[in-house]
Amino acid sequence: LQGRLWWLASLSCTVLLFSPFVTPHPADPDKGRRKVVHVLEDDSGAVIVQTAPGKVVTHRGGTITLPCRFHHEPENVDPARIRIKWTKVTDAFQFEDVFVALGRQQRAFGPYRGRVDLEQAGVGDASVIIHNVTLQDYGRYECEVTNDMEDDTGFVSLDLEGVVFPYYPRLGRYKLNYHDAEESCKQQDAILASHAQLHKAWLEGLDWCNAGWLEDGSVQYPISHPRDQCGRKDTPAGVRNYGYRHKEDERYDAFCFTSKLNGQVYFLKRFKKVSYPEALKACQRDGSAMAKVGQLYAAWKFQLLDRCEAGWVEDGSVRYPIVNPRARCGGSEPGVRNLGFPDKKFRLYGVYCFRKDSPDPECVSTTGPECFGGGGGRGGAISSFMTQHRDGW
Template identity: 85%
Template sequence: MLFSLVVHPLSLGTVTCLVLAFALFATSLPTNVEKGRRKVVHVLEDDTGAVIVQTAPGKVVTHRGGSITLPCRYHHEPEGSDPNRIRIKWTKVTDALVFEDVFVALGLQQRVFGSYQGRVSLEQNGPGDASVIIHNITLEDYGRYECEVTNDMEDDTGFVNLDLEGVVFPYYPRVGRYKLNYQQAEDVCKEQDAILASHAQLHKAWLEGLDWCNAGWLEDGSVQYPISHPRDQCGRKDTPAGVRNYGYRHKEDERYDAFCFTSNLNGKVYFLKRFKKVNYAEAVKACVRDGSVVAKVGQLYAAWKIQLLDRCEAGWLEDGSIRYPIVNPRTRCGGPQPGVRHLGFPDLKFRIYGVYCFRSNEENVNGVVGKPTRRPGKNSKDIQMNTTTTKTL
């Protein structure tokens, strides 16, 4: 028999297993949202007893490179039950009904999967603690996780959302606007030290003032764009501000821009001071001579948002674009709003600018910082085309 009821003090006689996933050290939902939700208990009864699960909405927040606890607790009766027969399993929800294994423990035996190896461990904060700690958080760790606790007869689950502090930025390649299918959008974000943004991340960016008139892919396969200042060329002036949604689009056949998300930098972006401006090839060499590499677009956005990099000088980036970050707007630096100014994709050989370099905090296994940046167009995925589009964010 399966039924639901609003949470109240437990009155069942025999409780076999209790799993509680809660947002410890978490950023809770706004009060008005919290009040609008009822916490529900689902009870499954059969001849063996009862399983009770309580879950509460919330999320835990960290940044790339940090550590975070995904909280999950369980209660098992009778108290004398053998803890070595309790199985704890963590998975990541990557899509509807699609799960990626993260961690599993049965007594003293533990196993970590895939990219989580060497980074995940049980917190072990007393009896009934199924929480795990993830170290050296990556952009790909963002998302929803499931905690499952199983004994010999029954199992139950709870969910925790892992959020990252960071910045969303729109992106289109040298070939021009609306040229990316979903897979290409995913690839270009990764190439620029980012991932495709989620709807929640884009919505937060819109609340913070992001205004962009071109639709872009999000990680769930939808196509959306944020409008803070409605105007006729962006869906009519008389429509309300908000995140416009085209819905889920065909991932292979349809083409749009991309909205990317990046987080904390493991290094530093800086404008390389030189006596003369350089073309792209010379910019690459200049950064390498300085012990760095040419900065990626995502790295410049992270430096602007998180490290408050403010520089009123246009410079080359790794993708062959020209940009510069403005924290404190002034008249001669591209308008009244803060943001990363984009001056398009000039000719790589004959146009000259400064350059933004990136120096990592960690050396690679050979003791060399980073690796040389490839020239745009050397890879078959890159398409060379000159544009003079100017866009201020």
């Protein structure tokens, strides 16, 4: 009898060992990265976090809620012992602190100070509200809720309504390493575009034959109309990818991204054309600044600025925005026409100026959410995009 029991025990272990329900999972390609883990059973004090699927979308200057809810088991846990922490995922292995709350103690970090607070819409609400959203807020956020030794995590992606534009400086094309490209976009009131933003721009019709840096360090370019001078005519349309390049040594153009303006771009009406120095002074006399390239693109996209007159912009180039194409205005597609970088002494052009929105007088002495620029609906958008080629317009 003893031998039979031993045989049955051995057989049970063998069945469990080779049962498909306990077969080890294959090697995880994301091993070493932080993951979302959802505990769905027992009453061991587990914390369960839920975040919204997909993306939440706003624009620069807006106010947005990053949704995150949680519940813990058992439910009679002291709320003061629940810690809520938000971080931004800057890349695969880097996290930037955004906000932390433990009971009534709350703290925002770095550029989020004064702009982030808890929604506090009831028990189990870990959502945060970001006021006066900036271009740099774009990206993926992690919501972590901790109850003593138990925790769970969820992710929320924040997207911005905006426009992608290719950029190269006066020095010419293929002159920017990654850091130069990053700085060039910043100088034009923009940031380096993400792959998702460039892909969306390509879906809307962006066609550009020069490769440019993206924010992740890759180099890509969008082709809507395949042709021999842009990687062969018989290749399919799409976003061509050179992969990740050496950020210091290799040089390309840049793809920049900007969003809705906290101000207005306008063409300064004058009776005569002006040189670049004269244009700069003319905007200043009008209580404005010369418009940056990113601001002109944002005005074209959201203000539907349509002007068939070439004008100086801040980087020394000459451009003009076209919403409704017509034959005498440079082509059959909407877009921002680029005439390049002429001699700044030429008096052949007008000028585009930018004037910031005046602050609401009622907001001067308050910091309420209504004073963070979150009001207003979505600006107008152009359904089709621009078609530009290697040789310019």
